Amino acid sequence: MHRDQAADPAPRRSDATRAAILTAARERFAADGYDRATIRAIARDADIDPSMVMRYYGNKEGLFAAATEADLRLPDLAAVPRDEVGRRLARHFLDRWEQDDVMTATLRVGVTNSAGTARMQGIFRDQLGPVVAAVCPDPAEAPARAALVASQVLGMALARYVLRFPPAAGMPREEVIAWLGPTLQRYLTGDRPYSASSDTS
Amino acid sequence: MHRDQAADPAPRRSDATRAAILTAARERFAADGYDRATIRAIARDADIDPSMVMRYYGNKEGLFAAATEADLRLPDLAAVPRDEVGRRLARHFLDRWEQDDVMTATLRVGVTNSAGTARMQGIFRDQLGPVVAAVCPDPAEAPARAALVASQVLGMALARYVLRFPPAAGMPREEVIAWLGPTLQRYLTGDRPYSASSDTS
DNA sequence: TACCGTTGCCAACAAGCGTTGACCAACAAC
DNA sequence: GTTGTTGGTCAACGCTTGTTGGCAACGGTA
Known part of the structure; x- marks a missing residue:
């Protein structure tokens, strides 16, 4: 099994940016809801261009899906x-x-x-x-x-x-x-x- | 005390329209939330022009305030x-x-x-x-x-x-x-x- | 009849949205 | 050193939104 295919995806140079986008997205979605949390505002919070959000997450729904991969982490x-x-x-x-x-x-x-x-x-x-x-x-x-x-x-x-x-x-x-x-x-x-x-x- | 000032406001010819707007607004707000419930959609449901909503309720917030005068009607x-x-x-x-x-x-x-x-x-x-x-x-x-x-x-x-x-x-x-x-x-x-x-x- | 406030429609505005594609800079491979 | 890939910016698009002002029809009143 190649290293790049396994559970550990190849680290990318843009990982920091991707993480910043997700963090900003979570804050905005939590504070404003879906419609008011605009991609432009999220990008501004993350200090990048709105088009980067599109590049990395496809569209707004994709960003939401990635930002809210909610795990309740329930105990046994x-x-x-x-x-x-x-x-x-x-x-x-x-x-x-x-x-x-x-x-x-x-x-x-x-x-x-x-x-x-x-x-x-x-x-x-x-x-x-x-x-x-x-x-x-x-x-x-x-x-x-x-x-x-x-x-x-x-x-x-x-x-x-x-x-x-x-x-x-x-x-x-x-x-x-x-x-x-x-x-x-x-x-x-x-x-x-x-x-x-x-x-x- | 004049009749028009008292608790019973003068009936207007537009009362039916006003009521239709409020009903449509409640349905839209309940189904779609604040942002997605557009004034245009509400007006379409009520079969009138969007500008009427503005005339009668000032702006979208005013419409919301009028449409959700919620009374829990709690018993004693x-x-x-x-x-x-x-x-x-x-x-x-x-x-x-x-x-x-x-x-x-x-x-x-x-x-x-x-x-x-x-x-x-x-x-x-x-x-x-x-x-x-x-x-x-x-x-x-x-x-x-x-x-x-x-x-x-x-x-x-x-x-x-x-x-x-x-x-x-x-x-x-x-x-x-x-x-x-x-x-x-x-x-x-x-x-x-x-x-x-x-x-x- | 003439008048005036009310009711309603229409067309347009500025602003903001998600989204796109062209373009540049940095880096890696050969 | 050249080439291809990746990270990132910029300007613009098409569209929808809330909101506005002008204008036509109606309905009582004098």
Whole structure:
């Protein structure tokens, strides 16, 4: 196997520029969403010409795809005590969101761009789905439980990092984890609640 | 007091047109977000000329402000049995979201437009805040509890109506209520969880 | 009838967008 | 030293956007 073909692509002289473009793109997508994050603005941030973005990433959609290769980096929940998976997951998502701009960028674009929506769906289906299936009582319920987990995680991210509701944005990390942990725990391992359609309370 | 000055503004011949513009604007904002919902497209939907939109609403921001005067129409939770406020609120938000396009439009724009973000903050602070304060144990905790409720409600709306995660979008109404009810109940009336910063589980 | 505010359409503007292709400078290979 | 490849700049294109001003028809009022 030749060195240039393997997992390690040949290093190029332009790697620094490519990285600068991706960093600027993530910041802009995270801050402005898809439409307002213009290629010209991204290029200005990266101190290069807009045409370079086209050369290296084809078009704007290609740039977005490259900039938001989001990996949730989920831990193996099977190795965590069963009654702590909720807290553990809450903590992990908070970490992941504050780690870099990729998650915020993906969320923001997911709301305005159809390619972004598809990407968001894929991330949670392919990455969160299996992890949930490994800890929940009935694997058939995994997609629904994963969707519930996603709803609470994304909702907090929305309130805290995008909409910046003051009480949510200012809440200490540990308090957020303490509140969300039990919620996620119930979504993951709790009994499926009774939900007869005749219930009109 | 003259009739024309009072709460009932003089009916105009153009009221039908104004209403058509607002309806079309809500649909477009809800479906496409702020930037992609162009004034030309809205005017086309309403079967009028783009310049009419400018005449009646000043500019695009004015149109958005008029189209998303969002009222959560929250019920008086004081009249609901204390242990059912969670379910009741979950049901109400689901109803409210499926009632018309205003909530989806406001959410979508809130994510991409700074005026929309401000509007979203105002809605939940001024409308949800007082209702939460009326049912939660310590009024000082109301903003934080309201933010938690908002995070779960908005997160489910995001997953179900905007990102359209298949398991969330396809979940029966009553099942969503059964899952979210206890979560909201705990956020509203549950004990403030222990959250010492030394906790590293 | 003549008048005037309202309603509506049309054509155009300046600005900004994504995108393209020509062109130059630096480097590597032979 | 010549040649081909790569990294980068510049100016322009076609298009869409929000926005504007002029102008024709309508509808009450005097």
